[in-house]
Amino acid sequence: MYHIDHNPEPKPLRFGIALFPGFQALDAFGPLDCINVLSWTDSVSLSVIAPTLEPMTTKSPASPSAVGQLVVPTHTFATAPPLDVLLVPGGLGTRGSGPEVQKTIAFIRDTYPHLKYLITVCTGSGLAARAGILDGRKATTNKMAWKDMQALAPQVNWVPRARWVTDGNIWSSSGVSAGIDVTLAWIEEVYGKEKARKIANGMEYSRHEDPSWDPFAELYGL
Amino acid sequence: MYHIDHNPEPKPLRFGIALFPGFQALDAFGPLDCINVLSWTDSVSLSVIAPTLEPMTTKSPASPSAVGQLVVPTHTFATAPPLDVLLVPGGLGTRGSGPEVQKTIAFIRDTYPHLKYLITVCTGSGLAARAGILDGRKATTNKMAWKDMQALAPQVNWVPRARWVTDGNIWSSSGVSAGIDVTLAWIEEVYGKEKARKIANGMEYSRHEDPSWDPFAELYGL
Numbered sequence: 001m002y003h004i005d006h007n008p009e010p011k012p013l014r015f016g017i018a019l020f021p022g023f024q025a026l027d028a029f030g031p032l033d034c035i036n037v038l039s040w041t042d043s044v045s046l047s048v049i050a051p052t053l054e055p056m057t058t059k060s061p062a063s064p065s066a067v068g069q070l071v072v073p074t075h076t077f078a079t080a081p082p083l084d085v086l087l088v089p090g091g092l093g094t095r096g097s098g099p100e101v102q103k104t105i106a107f108i109r110d111t112y113p114h115l116k117y118l119i120t121v122c123t124g125s126g127l128a129a130r131a132g133i134l135d136g137r138k139a140t141t142n143k144m145a146w147k148d149m150q151a152l153a154p155q156v157n158w159v160p161r162a163r164w165v166t167d168g169n170i171w172s173s174s175g176v177s178a179g180i181d182v183t184l185a186w187i188e189e190v191y192g193k194e195k196a197r198k199i200a201n202g203m204e205y206s207r208h209e210d211p212s213w214d215p216f217a218e219l220y221g222l
Numbered sequence: 223m224y225h226i227d228h229n230p231e232p233k234p235l236r237f238g239i240a241l242f243p244g245f246q247a248l249d250a251f252g253p254l255d256c257i258n259v260l261s262w263t264d265s266v267s268l269s270v271i272a273p274t275l276e277p278m279t280t281k282s283p284a285s286p287s288a289v290g291q292l293v294v295p296t297h298t299f300a301t302a303p304p305l306d307v308l309l310v311p312g313g314l315g316t317r318g319s320g321p322e323v324q325k326t327i328a329f330i331r332d333t334y335p336h337l338k339y340l341i342t343v344c345t346g347s348g349l350a351a352r353a354g355i356l357d358g359r360k361a362t363t364n365k366m367a368w369k370d371m372q373a374l375a376p377q378v379n380w381v382p383r384a385r386w387v388t389d390g391n392i393w394s395s396s397g398v399s400a401g402i403d404v405t406l407a408w409i410e411e412v413y414g415k416e417k418a419r420k421i422a423n424g425m426e427y428s429r430h431e432d433p434s435w436d437p438f439a440e441l442y443g444l
Contacts, residue, residue: 015289024255024258025251025254025255025258026251026252026255026425028251029247029248029250029251029252029255029291030248030251030252032247032291033246033247033248033251033398035289036246036247036280036288036289036290036291039285039287039288039289040285040288043287044289045289046289046290048291048292055277055294058258063261063262065261065265066258066261066262067237067257067258067261067266067267067268068258068268069251069254069258069270069293069294070270070293070294071291071292071293071294072277072291072292072293072294122426142426143426144423144424144426174426175424175425175426176255176424176425176426176427177402177425177426177427177428178426180399201366201438201441202366202397202398203248203397203398203399204364204365204396204397204398204399204400204438205398205399206399206430206437208428215428216423216426219423
């Protein structure tokens with residue numbers, strides 16, 4: 001064997017992303033673009049999973065006049081294949097207790113025990129918290145939504161100043177664009193530093209590589 | 223009138239994005255997320271425009287084993303409504319001369335004279351160049367694809383060291399994630415500095431506000 005991985009994993013890995021009405025577009029497509037570029041050189045699979053096979057909207061029911069985009073799922077929560085890595089975006093749609101939010105939370109709860117990794121972006125960690133899998137664990141979330149997240153899930157050890165946080169196999173990021181940093185950090189951990197570097201450079205993305213980098217914690221008074 | 227805009231434009235503005243097979247996900251969804259968030263406070267419209275109404279894939283025909291996502295168009299190039307602002311992403315799918323690339327180039331050529339602004343991301347500027355609307359103008363593009371872009375369109379005054387470039391009403395950005403910076407810079411120009419600041423902070427995005435910031439030009443030897 002001529003090469004030893006930084007943190008070898010049996011590959012190819014099977015990725016999935018859980019979508020719901022009002023997911024934030026960049027929460028999903030920052031990480032997904034990293035996975036798309038990864039797939040140019042490494043064999044992976046990706047399932048786009050939602051309550052039904054109907055195209056899923058980024059528009060929140062709470063913002064009827066907003067514009068948005070529709071993304072086509074490959075599977076429903078009921079038909080999703082086995083996964084190694086589940087991505088959970090945040091967004092306005094994580095708020096409330098509508099049936100689609102409840103189904104997303106139930107999917108995270110049921111899927112988590114079989115995963116190698118869970119990666120949450122922004123208020124996606126609120127869904128993971130409501131699934132009960134962050135109890136007593138360290139996690140972070142969107143800094144503008146901080147107080148709401150604390151009130152929603154006081155049993156989580158929320159870390160206020162963090163671009164991202166790892167606890168066991170759960171990687172949670174701060175708001176929206178932090179999803180790119182947590183995904184590249186995760187790729188570095190699993191695929192090695194050089195792979196993460198190449199993907200970031202191809203995306204012309206200037207990474208935040210220090211997980212404690214967080215000017216937004218200060219901005220929002222945390 | 224109690225408030226004077228930084229650069230007043232009749233609003234609401236009508237946005238469109240041109241999609242084609244193999245557009246890069248983040249090229250599109252970085253700018254789109256900015257527009258989505260803008261629409262929470264400002265009335266805008268957005269059309270997702272493609273060769274047909276079939277969901278459009280981020281997968282390039284040149285990377286059959288890659289993973290990707292499908293986005294649902296709202297209009298075809300033939301049925302697109304009048305637009306004020308057209309976004310053109312790049313991606314592996316800009317290469318070659320297949321019928322869908324040709325249709326995208328023709329749409330840009332036909333639409334440009336009626337636009338207030340054209341915003342290109344990454345190799346999206348190569349499509350604009352092939353539409354003939356960058357002749358003799360300053361523009362930039364993905365730095366990894368620099369030599370290909372120069373060979374493709376030597377009549378463009380390509381700027382090698384730039385996060386983004388403006389020439390008249392054409393705003394062109396460097397690769398992939400630079401689309402977020404050019405869109406926020408454009409929002410600052412049209413909607414004012416405070417609006418751009420709020421959107422960036424909500425996205426927890428640390429903007430590159432200097433258009434000449436470009437470590438990737440150096441990285442790729444430009």
